[in-house]
Every structure is written in structure tokens, then in C-alpha cells.
Amino acid sequence: MRYTLTRCIWIALLVTFSAPVSGAVQALSDGTLSVLGVAFPHLPLRWQEEPYAPFGAWLEVLGVQGTPQKDSLTLRFPDRSAVTWTTNTTQLTLNDRTLSVAPLQVEDDRLWVPLVSLAALLGLRPVVNADQRQIKLVTELRQVTLTATRAGWLLETVLSYPLAVPPRVGTLSDPYRAYVDFVGASATLDPTALPSGTQVITQVRLGQFSSDPPIARLVVDADAALTVSVVGRQRSGKGERWCFLLQLSASRQPWLGQVTFVENTPTRATLQLRGWFGTMPRLAQEPHRLVVEVPVTPLLPPSFPDCPPDGVVREAVATVTERGTRIVLTLRSPAHGQWRLQEEDSILLVVEAPPRSVRTGRLIIVDAGHGGKDPGAQSPFGIPPEKHLTLDIAQRLRRLLEQAGYSVRMTRETDVYISLADRVAMANALGADAFVSVHLNSFPRPGGQWGTEVYYWTPHSLPLAEAVYRNLLSLLGRKGNGVRQRRLYVVRHTVMPAILVEPCYVNHPDEAALLKDESFRERIALAICQGIMEFFNDVRRLERGLEALPESVSR
Numbered sequence: 160m161r162y163t164l165t166r167c168i169w170i171a172l173l174v175t176f177s178a179p180v181s182g183a184v185q186a187l188s189d190g191t192l193s194v195l196g197v198a199f200p201h202l203p204l205r206w207q208e209e210p211y212a213p214f215g216a217w218l219e220v221l222g223v224q225g226t227p228q229k230d231s232l233t234l235r236f237p238d239r240s241a242v243t244w245t246t247n248t249t250q251l252t253l254n255d256r257t258l259s260v261a262p263l264q265v266e267d268d269r270l271w272v273p274l275v276s277l278a279a280l281l282g283l284r285p286v287v288n289a290d291q292r293q294i295k296l297v298t299e300l301r302q303v304t305l306t307a308t309r310a311g312w313l314l315e316t317v318l319s320y321p322l323a324v325p326p327r328v329g330t331l332s333d334p335y336r337a338y339v340d341f342v343g344a345s346a347t348l349d350p351t352a353l354p355s356g357t358q359v360i361t362q363v364r365l366g367q368f369s370s371d372p373p374i375a376r377l378v379v380d381a382d383a384a385l386t387v388s389v390v391g392r393q394r395s396g397k398g399e400r401w402c403f404l405l406q407l408s409a410s411r412q413p414w415l416g417q418v419t420f421v422e423n424t425p426t427r428a429t430l431q432l433r434g435w436f437g438t439m440p441r442l443a444q445e446p447h448r449l450v451v452e453v454p455v456t457p458l459l460p461p462s463f464p465d466c467p468p469d470g471v472v473r474e475a476v477a478t479v480t481e482r483g484t485r486i487v488l489t490l491r492s493p494a495h496g497q498w499r500l501q502e503e504d505s506i507l508l509v510v511e512a513p514p515r516s517v518r519t520g521r522l523i524i525v526d527a528g529h530g531g532k533d534p535g536a537q538s539p540f541g542i543p544p545e546k547h548l549t550l551d552i553a554q555r556l557r558r559l560l561e562q563a564g565y566s567v568r569m570t571r572e573t574d575v576y577i578s579l580a581d582r583v584a585m586a587n588a589l590g591a592d593a594f595v596s597v598h599l600n601s602f603p604r605p606g607g608q609w610g611t612e613v614y615y616w617t618p619h620s621l622p623l624a625e626a627v628y629r630n631l632l633s634l635l636g637r638k639g640n641g642v643r644q645r646r647l648y649v650v651r652h653t654v655m656p657a658i659l660v661e662p663c664y665v666n667h668p669d670e671a672a673l674l675k676d677e678s679f680r681e682r683i684a685l686a687i688c689q690g691i692m693e694f695f696n697d698v699r700r701l702e703r704g705l706e707a708l709p710e711s712v713s714r
Contacts, residue, residue: 190292192274194220195323195343196372210287210294211264211271218272220323221281221296227270232263236281237321238397244272253280254397282319282397284345286373297345297373298322301398305354305363305379310414311406312360313390313458316377318344321399328387328403337379337387337405340368344375359383359407384408388504391417391433391459402459413437415457415484418477421507423470430475430488430508431501439498442508444584446654449496449510451486461486471512493587493654513588521695522566524586526596526649527553528659531576536601540671546574548665548674549597555684556597563692579648586653593623593694594657595687596649599674600664609667610638614659616650623656627690634686635679637663637670656694660687 190204192212197220205211214232218225222237231245242251244263251260260276278285278296286295302317318341327340346367353363361380368376379385390402404414416433423429432440432453441452461477461484474489488496488510496510527550529535535545542548550571557567568589570582586594602608611631615624624642632639650657662683663670673679 346375495584495588528598538665
């Protein structure tokens with residue numbers, strides 16, 4: 160049988176523990192197996208030509224999936240490669256490499272895996288202490304580079320095998336230095352292979368910060384205070400590459416690191432953007448896609464894995480533009496996205512699909528225009544600003560629609576500011592049957608214009624606009640200014656029939672006087688409600704009809 164150099168070293172170590180007996184399994188005793196810094200104490204270990212551990216949960220730390228059979232074990236690795244190990248295996252080929260290995264063992268109806276052979280197969284370093292019955296499988300730092308960029312210094316590291324936990328970063332002072340801790344790694348890289356210093360960075364050092372658990376620490380010495388941030392992680396063969404950004408604390412520059420999915424399920428997708436942007440990236444919400452504009456170019460080439468066939472996000476594309484980076488997420492169905500802060504140098508875009516609950520009736524989105532810091536139109540004739548009047552009319556409309564048997568959701572129920580994008584996203588995410596935005600008009604010259612208008616954009620919204628317009632003219636008796644097609648955001652980006660209603664003008668003296676009367680505002684709500692019912696060919700009648708309105712309302 161041929162042995163690898165690593166296995167020969169192990170045999171030399173084992174001689175000091177016990178003399179091997181050919182063809183038979185040696186001592187069975189409890190010991191500790193440490194896998195990438197995760198300890199499995201009191202684990203039964205067998206000792207023959209090399210230490211053996213029973214097939215079990217410790218393989219999951221390596222990201223290895225195992226399928227055991229009676230006398231064989233199929234292992235699937237994180238890079239999607241696989242091997243089948245048997246009790247007769249003496250060689251295994253993985254990624255065009257053929258290695259000599261010890262065979263699998265079967266004892267007590269359990270499969271036993273040769274640890275030194277497994278380490279050689281995966282690119283791990285086995286650290287064996289036979290006297291203490293302790294075995295460690297650690298990854299090795301293979302390469303370290305330092306490159307100056309527009310945002311700072313890019314520190315790149317390559318490990319022989321992926322870490323079980325992300326690296327830890329931090330800074331120290333007196334003297335100034337930044338560090339990166341790799342848990343589950345050994346510091347075996349030749350010091351001459353480390354990058355040399357620069358004008359600000361004086362030295363890069365590597366040492367074994369801890370042996371239990373094994374932690375390799377990379378230290379960057381500097382003449383000034385630094386910040387250190389994780390830029391991202393990429394696969395590198397069977398190992399991985401971690402990148403970090405070093406910046407002067409006194410003059411940080413915006414930067415964008417890795418952009419990747421944390422999850423992409425049928426109901427929820429989470430996109431992580433590593434970076435420091437100064438301001439929050441711009442998010443545009445459209446019916447079937449989300450567009451993110453980041454005002455900086457990425458430090459790493461943008462790329463995304465293939466999206467799952469049933470994920471909320473069907474496709475993700477990132478492109479570098481003159482102004483920065485544009486990320487376009489194509490959605491499988493309408494969904495709503497919102498930003499969430501994760502940590503200092505990372506934000507999350509959470510995209511959620513609407514719950515697929517069964518509705519007993521049609522869902523109408525009632526949008527009260529303006530709100531919060533946006534007062535809307537102001538009147539010189541002693542009435543509240545537009546935002547308060549539209550909310551009052553919208554609440555009346557909700558009550559009437561619910562009396563008629565509709566389900567209703569309002570974009571706002573109090574005096575708060577809601578962006579146009581969020582209003583549209585809510586309607587699209589909920590899969591509403593109609594969207595009605597309630598506004599009140601104004602004219603540059605007070606008293607210069609009066610009357611009723613209804614706006615739409617898409618062809619399938621025109622019948623709804625016409626139905627509501629007819630009822631407004633009938634119940635309000637104001638001048639008709641027409642049904643108009645306009646590129647207004649809330650009617651252009653909604654996927655269902657959508658209209659924007661302007662029943663009258665707040666800065667016309669006659670119509671301002673009417674708006675002071677709550678019965679007139681009730682009539683506006685009733686007209687919109689009846690127009691919606693007409694659009695849906697709904698023969699139901701409101702419990703409160705025209706006869707319930709005071710006759711004193713001006714027509």
C-alpha cells in the first residue's frame with residue numbers, strides 16, 4: 160500500500176502511543192475531535208494506521224453530506240464534487256487529483272472514517288496529539304495579498320478549505336493595528352510570502368493566536384488609526400477567498416463590497432450588500448422588479464448564483480455604470496422590498512411576497528394622498544391642508560366599501576409620510592383588485608380653476624376612471640374637467656386597475672367652502688365607492704345611500 164507524506168508522519172507519531180497490529184483495529188477510546196475550531200469531546204476514536212472517527216454530525220461542520228450504506232459511504236462536498244469510500248478503497252480521485260487513502264472501517268455496525276486521509280482529500284491539515292487523544296482538522300492560510308484601491312487597501316486571503324464561521328475583525332491602538340482572526344485555521348504560511356508594507360501600513364504579520372480552539376491571526380501594523388471591514392467571500396477551488404478593506408479612520412471613503420443572497424425562498428428573499436455608502440442606496444419598486452442604485456463601483460466583480468426555480472427573485476443582475484452600480488432584481492410575482500440595517504458595514508434588502516391567503520371578496524387599496532412631512536396643497540380659505548382632507552375622505556371610503564362587502568387596505572391611516580414607491584409596492588404585493596388614490600387639486604392662481612378630474616395611465620384602468628368620474632359628476636355637481644391619462648407614479652407602476660381622483664380644488668373659494676362640510680366629503684367618498692361598484696358590475700347596494708345624505712349639501 161502507498162502512503163501520502165501526511166499519513167507517514169502520522170504513523171511516526173502513533174508509534175509513541177502504541178504499536179500497531181497489522182490488519183486489526185487498535186484501541187477504542189474517547190477523545191476530542193476538533194473540526195475547524197468546533198470541538199466534539201468524548202467522541203469514540205479508533206487508532207490503527209491513522210485515527211478513525213465514526214460517521215456523524217462532525218462532518219456537517221465541513222459542509223459535507225454523507226450517505227451511508229452497509230460497507231460504503233458517499234460524501235458530497237461543498238463544491239458539489241463527490242466520492243464513494245468503501246472498506247476496500249485505497250485510492251480516491253477528486254477534482255482530477257488521485258490520492259492514496261486508508262479504507263473505511265466497519266465495526267459495531269458503524270462506519271469509521273480515516274481522518275488523516277479525509278484531511279488530505281479536502282486540503283485540511285491534521286494536527287494529532289495521540290497522548291491526549293486529540294485530533295484537529297484545520298484549514299490553512301495559503302495566500303495573503305495587499306492592494307491599494309480608491310477606497311483604501313484591499314487585503315485578500317486564500318484558505319485551503321472554507322471556514323465554519325466568518326472571520327472576526329477588529330482594531331487596536333498603541334501602536335495602531337488592525338487584525339483578522341480565522342477560527343479553525345493554522346498559521347503555517349511562510350512569513351516571506353506575506354506582503355510588504357506601504358507608506359501608511361508598515362507591516363503584515365501572521366501568527367497562531369490560539370491553539371485551542373485553533374485561531375490564526377493576521378495583523379496589519381500602521382502609522383495611523385485604521386478601520387477594517389469584511390468586503391466579501393468567494394470560493395477558490397476547494398477553499399475560499401476572504402477579502403477585507405483597510406481604511407484610514409480619519410478619512411473613510413464610500414465603498415461597495417460583495418452583494419449576495421442570504422436567502423431566496425418562495426415567500427422571502429434577503430439580499431446582503433456589504434459596504435459603507437454614506438447614504439442609503441436608492442430603491443425603485445416596480446410591479447415585477449426592484450432596481451437598486453448604489454453610488455459607488457464594487458471592489459469585487461458583481462456576480463450572483465442561479466436563482467432557485469421557486470424563489471421570490473427570479474433573476475438578479477448587477478452592472479457597473481458611470482454613476483456606480485445598478486442591481487436589478489426580477490421578481491417572480493409582485494413583492495415588496497425594504498431596507499434593514501444589519502451592522503455597521505452591511506445592509507439587507509428584504510423582499511417579501513404577499514401571503515397567499517384566500518380572500519372572500521375583492522381587495523381595494525385606498526391611498527390617502529400626501530401625509531406627514533408632505534402636507535400637499537394648501538388653501539388660503541381657512542381649511543386644513545390637503546393631507547388631512549384626503550385622509551378623512553379615504554377613511555369614509557373605506558367604511559363604505561367595507562359596508563358593501565369589499566376588503567380594504569389603506570396605505571396610511573394616520574398623518575405619516577409614505578413614499579410613492581412604498582404605496583405602489585403594498586398594492587402590488589397584496590395582489591389588490593383596484594387601487595384608488597384620493598387627492599384634492601390646486602391651481603397656481605387661487606380661484607383660477609375648479610371642478611373634477613380623474614387620472615389613469617394603463618388601458619385597463621380607463622373603465623375604472625370613467626366609472627368613478629361619472630359618479631363624481633352626478634353626486635357632486637361640479638364642473639367636469641375630464642378623465643386624463645398622465646404618467647403619475649402611483650397609477651403607472653401599479654399592476655392592477657389604478658386611478659388618482661381629484662374631486663375639487665382646495666384653493667377655489669366655493670369648493671373650499673364645500674370641503675369644510677363633512678357631508679360633502681361623505682358625498683365624495685360615496686361617489687368613488689359607487690364608481691368602484693359599477694366598474695366591477697356589482698349589484699350590491701350600500702346600506703347608507705344617497706337618501707342618508709343631508710339635502711343641504713350644495714350641488
